[in-house]
Amino acid sequence: MEIGFRTGMVVAALVAVVSGCGEQHPAATSPASGKTAGVAAPTPTQTDVNRNGVPDADPSDEDWPGKMTVVYEDATTPDAVRGRRFMEDTKLLPQLAEDITGSLKLPYDIPLKGSQCDEPNDFWSPADKEMTLCYEDVANSLDLFTKLGDEDPEASAFHEALASFYHETGHMVIDLYELPATGREEDAADQASAYLLLQRDDDGRFDPESVQAIMDSGRWFGAMSSGAGGEIDDDQLADVHSPDRARMFNMVCWAYGADPDDTGDVVAAGLLPAARADLCEDEYRKLDRAWSTLLTPYVK
Numbered sequence: 001m002e003i004g005f006r007t008g009m010v011v012a013a014l015v016a017v018v019s020g021c022g023e024q025h026p027a028a029t030s031p032a033s034g035k036t037a038g039v040a041a042p043t044p045t046q047t048d049v050n051r052n053g054v055p056d057a058d059p060s061d062e063d064w065p066g067k068m069t070v071v072y073e074d075a076t077t078p079d080a081v082r083g084r085r086f087m088e089d090t091k092l093l094p095q096l097a098e099d100i101t102g103s104l105k106l107p108y109d110i111p112l113k114g115s116q117c118d119e120p121n122d123f124w125s126p127a128d129k130e131m132t133l134c135y136e137d138v139a140n141s142l143d144l145f146t147k148l149g150d151e152d153p154e155a156s157a158f159h160e161a162l163a164s165f166y167h168e169t170g171h172m173v174i175d176l177y178e179l180p181a182t183g184r185e186e187d188a189a190d191q192a193s194a195y196l197l198l199q200r201d202d203d204g205r206f207d208p209e210s211v212q213a214i215m216d217s218g219r220w221f222g223a224m225s226s227g228a229g230g231e232i233d234d235d236q237l238a239d240v241h242s243p244d245r246a247r248m249f250n251m252v253c254w255a256y257g258a259d260p261d262d263t264g265d266v267v268a269a270g271l272l273p274a275a276r277a278d279l280c281e282d283e284y285r286k287l288d289r290a291w292s293t294l295l296t297p298y299v300k
């Protein structure tokens with residue numbers, strides 16, 4: 001299968017985030033006075049996640065032995081077998097694991113598991129410190145994008161899996177690094193997905209496939225919401241997740257705000273009301289600033 005994802009794309013992007021901060025030297029804190037010398041880099045936390053006595057934000061803290069490791073669990077149902085085959089054929093999991101290992105400081109090994117879950121979903125487990133991508137989730141996406149009439153439903157399903165993985169990565173970094181993220185965590189995790197995928201390369205360009213991943217994720221939420229008949233009840237309003245249709249508008253807004261050239265006329269396509277579209281560039285800029293600040297101490 002020729003579905004490609006440039007391994008290391010996010011790695012390169014995150015490294016660029018760090019090198020972009022090259023002038024902001026460490027908060028040279030004087031132990032006696034507690035005052036900082038020079039211009040301090042933003043340090044959202046003073047955590048010591050790897051427990052080595054050096055604050056995580058200190059650039060000399062290089063003692064992070066963890067890797068993300070790939071595990072395929074058994075698949076027995078037809079949907080799970082289909083999903084597992086797709087993950088193996090596209091090499092989805094090793095590419096994602098390599099990307100995270102190359103870009104983020106990990107205090108210990110984090111399993112990335114392909115699993116039969118008996119539901120189309122993905123999970124970060126704060127108790128077990130592991131991530132699970134369900135075989136049924138990609139099988140469900142393949143069916144959904146086929147039903148939508150996509151020319152290449154496999155590419156769309158691959159994109160949706162990318163966006164979903166980086167959403168779980170959002171939960172992972174909030175948990176691992178005890179990030180002071182505010183608002184509902186599910187919304188913050190959607191922001192993280194957009195932030196991690198929507199990074200400029202050295203030429204200041206966004207990767208079109210990553211932009212498409214966010215757009216396909218938005219379309220996926222849109223299709224899920226129309227499947228529910230457009231009705232929103234109290235259970236959905238009270239849920240930890242925003243309603244699917246709101247998540248669609250958010251994802252499309254952030255992709256459009258980052259890269260209006262590659263997202264097309266989202267208003268004409270019915271993917272975003274004009275009044276929201278006008279605000280998206282500013283929304284994306286603030287999202288990018290917030291997540292850059294939060295993650296900089298943990299980027300390799």
Ligand SMILES: [Zn+2]
Nearest residue numbers: 167171186189
């Ligand atoms: Zn979530």
